[in-house]
Amino acid sequence: MYHLLKGLHEHLTRKEEFSVIIIGLDGAGKTTLLEKIKTLYNDTPGLSADKIGPTVGQNMGKISLPSSILQFWDLGGQRGIRSIWHRYYDDCHAVAYVIDADDRERLSEGWEVFDSVLSAPQILGVPLLLLANKQDSPQSLSVEEIRHDYEEWHQAKVESARRRYGEEGEMDQRRERIASLDVMGISALQGTGVRAAVDWLFIRVQNSRRYVLTPCRPLLSFDI
Numbered sequence: 001m002y003h004l005l006k007g008l009h010e011h012l013t014r015k016e017e018f019s020v021i022i023i024g025l026d027g028a029g030k031t032t033l034l035e036k037i038k039t040l041y042n043d044t045p046g047l048s049a050d051k052i053g054p055t056v057g058q059n060m061g062k063i064s065l066p067s068s069i070l071q072f073w074d075l076g077g078q079r080g081i082r083s084i085w086h087r088y089y090d091d092c093h094a095v096a097y098v099i100d101a102d103d104r105e106r107l108s109e110g111w112e113v114f115d116s117v118l119s120a121p122q123i124l125g126v127p128l129l130l131l132a133n134k135q136d137s138p139q140s141l142s143v144e145e146i147r148h149d150y151e152e153w154h155q156a157k158v159e160s161a162r163r164r165y166g167e168e169g170e171m172d173q174r175r176e177r178i179a180s181l182d183v184m185g186i187s188a189l190q191g192t193g194v195r196a197a198v199d200w201l202f203i204r205v206q207n208s209r210r211y212v213l214t215p216c217r218p219l220l221s222f223d224i
């Protein structure tokens with residue numbers, strides 16, 4: 001009987017679990033963001049910035065919210081490591097793309113990579129948030145400037161494709177996604193905007209078409 005009640009309780013109180021991948025160029029601040037999220041939401045604080053080195057592979061962190069568990073996968077952004085990103089696409093419920101808003105020289109490289117993420121068929125319907133990181137830096141581009149820079153870059157790319165190959169635009173789904181792109185400013189280092197970004201992800205994954213439940217004991221147990 002105990003096991004039956006325990007199973008029932010676990011069934012009723014189980015939390016939905018969602019995976020969010022954090023991607024972007026190397027140095028954009030992804031691991032700093034993951035560690036800040038851990039610090040803000042967990043009892044055990046995440047690593048401090050001075051303990052964080054370049055990610056070779058992945059880091060994972062979980063946070064527990066009232067009705068859900070969010071699992072964050074921070075994937076290394078160095079050129080050679082980006083080829084692993086696609087392996088996470090099928091199972092993720094949201095994507096956070098981090099751009100270093102303080103590094104104007106690498107913005108177009110960042111957009112090139114962002115564009116390939118936007119085109120990935122496995123995540124076309126998955127919520128995607130663009131995070132303009134390093135807002136604490138005085139030279140950093142604002143959210144509006146970042147959005148404008150991306151739109152300008154994208155427009156130039158579309159024009160160039162049209163001139164060269166006579167290509168007529170892009171998939172409707174992709175165009176819609178760009179038009180409704182959500183951009184938020186954060187400082188992963190100081191934590192500014194991080195809770196708002198997690199709230200955004202939390203709300204959006206609730207409506208995600210892909211969801212799983214955390215494993216728990218089967219509801220009916222035979223060893224009563």
Ligand SMILES: Nc1nc2c(ncn2[C@@H]2O[C@H](COP(=O)(O)OP(=O)(O)OP(=O)(O)O)[C@@H](O)[C@H]2O)c(=O)[nH]1
Binds near residue numbers: 053076133187189190
């Ligand atoms: N000023 C400022 N610096 C930041 C911020 N976030 C990260 N940094 C710095 O940016 C550098 C790179 O941060 P990481 O978190 O290691 O970057 P990453 O995106 O994980 O890089 P890879 O693991 O190589 O993909 C470090 O020196 C961080 O301290 C921020 O919000 N503000």
Ligand SMILES: [Mg+2]
Binds near residue numbers: 032055
């Ligand atoms: Mg990293």
